[in-house]
Amino acid sequence: MENFLVHNRPLAPKDWAIDAAVAVAAFLFGCGQLMLTASSIVIPDMALRQYLGMVNVVPTLSVFVALALTTLPLAVRRRFPWPVFLFVLVTFLGLQDAFRGFSLTIVGPVVALYTIACERGRTEAVVAVVLAVVGLLFADAPSRTASLAFFTRFQNITLVVAAALGGYAYRTHRAYVAATEQRALEAERTREEEAARRVEQERVRIAREVHDITAHSLSAVSIQAAAAERLIDRDPVAAKQAIATARTTAKDALEEIRGMIGVLRHGDDAAETEPTAGTERLADLAAYLERAGVQATLDTQGYDRALVPAFVDVALFGIAREAVTNIVRHANAHTATIRLTVEPTAAHLVVEDDGAGAAAAPEHGPGPAPEAARRTGGHGIAGMAERVSLLGGTFSAGPRTPGGFRVEARLPLAAEKGTS
Numbered sequence: 271m272e273n274f275l276v277h278n279r280p281l282a283p284k285d286w287a288i289d290a291a292v293a294v295a296a297f298l299f300g301c302g303q304l305m306l307t308a309s310s311i312v313i314p315d316m317a318l319r320q321y322l323g324m325v326n327v328v329p330t331l332s333v334f335v336a337l338a339l340t341t342l343p344l345a346v347r348r349r350f351p352w353p354v355f356l357f358v359l360v361t362f363l364g365l366q367d368a369f370r371g372f373s374l375t376i377v378g379p380v381v382a383l384y385t386i387a388c389e390r391g392r393t394e395a396v397v398a399v400v401l402a403v404v405g406l407l408f409a410d411a412p413s414r415t416a417s418l419a420f421f422t423r424f425q426n427i428t429l430v431v432a433a434a435l436g437g438y439a440y441r442t443h444r445a446y447v448a449a450t451e452q453r454a455l456e457a458e459r460t461r462e463e464e465a466a467r468r469v470e471q472e473r474v475r476i477a478r479e480v481h482d483i484t485a486h487s488l489s490a491v492s493i494q495a496a497a498a499e500r501l502i503d504r505d506p507v508a509a510k511q512a513i514a515t516a517r518t519t520a521k522d523a524l525e526e527i528r529g530m531i532g533v534l535r536h537g538d539d540a541a542e543t544e545p546t547a548g549t550e551r552l553a554d555l556a557a558y559l560e561r562a563g564v565q566a567t568l569d570t571q572g573y574d575r576a577l578v579p580a581f582v583d584v585a586l587f588g589i590a591r592e593a594v595t596n597i598v599r600h601a602n603a604h605t606a607t608i609r610l611t612v613e614p615t616a617a618h619l620v621v622e623d624d625g626a627g628a629a630a631a632p633e634h635g636p637g638p639a640p641e642a643a644r645r646t647g648g649h650g651i652a653g654m655a656e657r658v659s660l661l662g663g664t665f666s667a668g669p670r671t672p673g674g675f676r677v678e679a680r681l682p683l684a685a686e687k688g689t690s
Contacts, residue, residue: 275350275352275353276349276350277348277349277350277351277389277390279348279349279389281348281349285348286345289344289345289346289347289348290345292344292345292347292381293341293342293343293344293345293347294342296341296344296375296377296378296381297337297338297341297342299375299377300337300340300341300374300375300377300378301334301337303375304329304333304334304337304374304375305329333374336361336365336368336374337374337375339358339361339365340358340361340362340365340374340375340378340379341358341375341377341378343357343358343378343382344358344378344381344382344385347381347382347385348385348389351382351385351386351389351390352386352390352394352398354382354385355379355382355383355385355386355398356401358378358379358382359379359382359401359402359405360405361378362374362376362378362379363405363406363409364409366409367409376426376429376430379402379430380429380430380433381433383395383398383399383402383430383433383434383437384433384434384436384437385437386398386434386437387433387434387435387436387437387438387441388437388438388440388441388444389441391438391441392438395434395437395438396434398434399430399431399434402427402430403427403430403431406423406426406427406430407423407427474656478653478656478657479588484523487519487520487522487523488523489562489595489598489599490515490516490519490558490561490562490598491516491519491520493561493562493598494512494513494515494516494519494561495512495513495516497509497512497561498510498512498513498516515561547584547587548575548580548583548584548586548587549570549573549575549578549583549586549587549590549610550575551587552568552570552587552590552608552610553568555568555590555591555594555608556568556608558594558598559594559597559598559606562598563604564597564598564603564604564605564606564623565604565605565606566605566606566607566608567605567606567607567608568607568608569607569608569609569610570609570610572610572611572612573610573611573612573617574612577612577683578612578617578683579683581661582617582661582681582683583617585657585658585661585681586610586617586619586679586681588654588657589619589621589654589657589658589677589679590608590610590619590621592650592653592654593621593650593654593677594606594608594621595650596650596651596675596677597621597623597625597675600625601623601625601626601674601675602625602626603623603624603625603674603675604624604625605623605624606621606622606623606624607620607621607622607623608620608621609621612683613680615682615683615684616663616680616681616682616683617680617681617683618678618679618680619677619678619679619680619681620676620677620678621676621677621678622670622674622675622676622677623674623675624673624674625673625674625675626673651667651677654667654677654679655667658679658680658681661681661682662681662682663679663680663681663682664679664680665678665679665680666678
């Protein structure tokens with residue numbers, strides 16, 4: 271019964287004040303109508319007034335009390351919509367015949383019915399309209415003439431139906447506005463989530479690029495520094511050459527990182543826009559392997575840079591650089607091959623070595639095993655796979671028979687730029 275008797279809608283003090291004002295306004299409206307119809311202002315002809323049964327006297331206190339009973343309960347109409355509606359409707363139907371000659375206003379039942387249609391929905395509004403219409407049809411009309419009784423009934427029925435339609439229309443409009451606001455909030459939340467997702471993707475991409483640059487360059491610097499340390503006493507010239515190579519490698523790495531940061535920099539200074547390294551620098555990777563003691567073979571006879579989009583070419587170089595860095599750091603290999611070809615719809619890269627296979631990875635204690643990390647997809651493998659996936663290509667990395675490791679990437683030539 272709580273749902274029927276009490277409408278659990280939260281009401282602010284402002285809402286209660288509005289309902290009280292509505293109740294007072296309805297009462298004052300009824301008082302004005304009562305005074306006008308009880309006087310000769312509306313129908314000045316005395317004979318006609320007597321024929322219609324309309325008195326020409328000042329309404330008594332009991333008439334105003336009856337009017338208050340049909341209007342003042344509207345102050346709690348939104349908290350108790352059905353009790354208020356039933357009370358004011360029954361009071362109106364019962365008292366309008368008790369004060370013949372005086373016109374009690376139907377504004378109380380009309381406002382109460384509007385509240386049900388607005389607060390409770392279509393089904394309950396239809397039920398309330400049926401109750402009001404039936405009551406108005408079968409209750410005695412406060413008139414001695416059939417014509418005036420018919421007009422009064424028709425007028426009152428029209429008012430209650432209009433009130434129900436108006437209340438339901440306002441309810442529908444309010445629901446539409448609420449749904450629109452909810453969709454706007456959802457769209458804003460979705461935009462924020464999408465922006466956060468794109469920022470996270472960009473952060474990962476930048477981290478991958480920095481990882482590729484630093485891992486490759488620091489490995490080269492470490493190898494050249496170790497060579498210089500071994501040769502400094504017996505072959506100072508070779509040691510100086512190793513140090514010079516390390517310095518050049520470090521300088522190149524710093525320039526690449528500086529160019530990357532320049533694109534991200536804010537301010538009035540123009541960002542550096544020097545093209546990113548592509549497959550034209552594969553020879554540097556082969557030289558890097560040679561300096562690390564790995565015999566390198568570079569096969570690019572089947573590759574034509576003119577047929578490959580620039581962003582695919584850059585991605586291929588990044589994958590090759592990461593694969594070569596893994597060979598130097600983890601493979602303990604003696605030979606390595608970099609093979610690059612162009613097919614009708616894709617560019618194909620293969621990097622393989624003869625290092626220890628996955629099965630040869632030794633057991634290890636706490637902390638990552640370098641060989642196992644390379645074989646099972648460490649950060650470098652994951653970065654290569656992600657780069658290929660973003661460009662819509664295929665990627666594989668794993669041990670080969672009888673031994674060694676193979677990285678293979680196939681990037682479509684029609685891949686969309688901007689995700690590498």
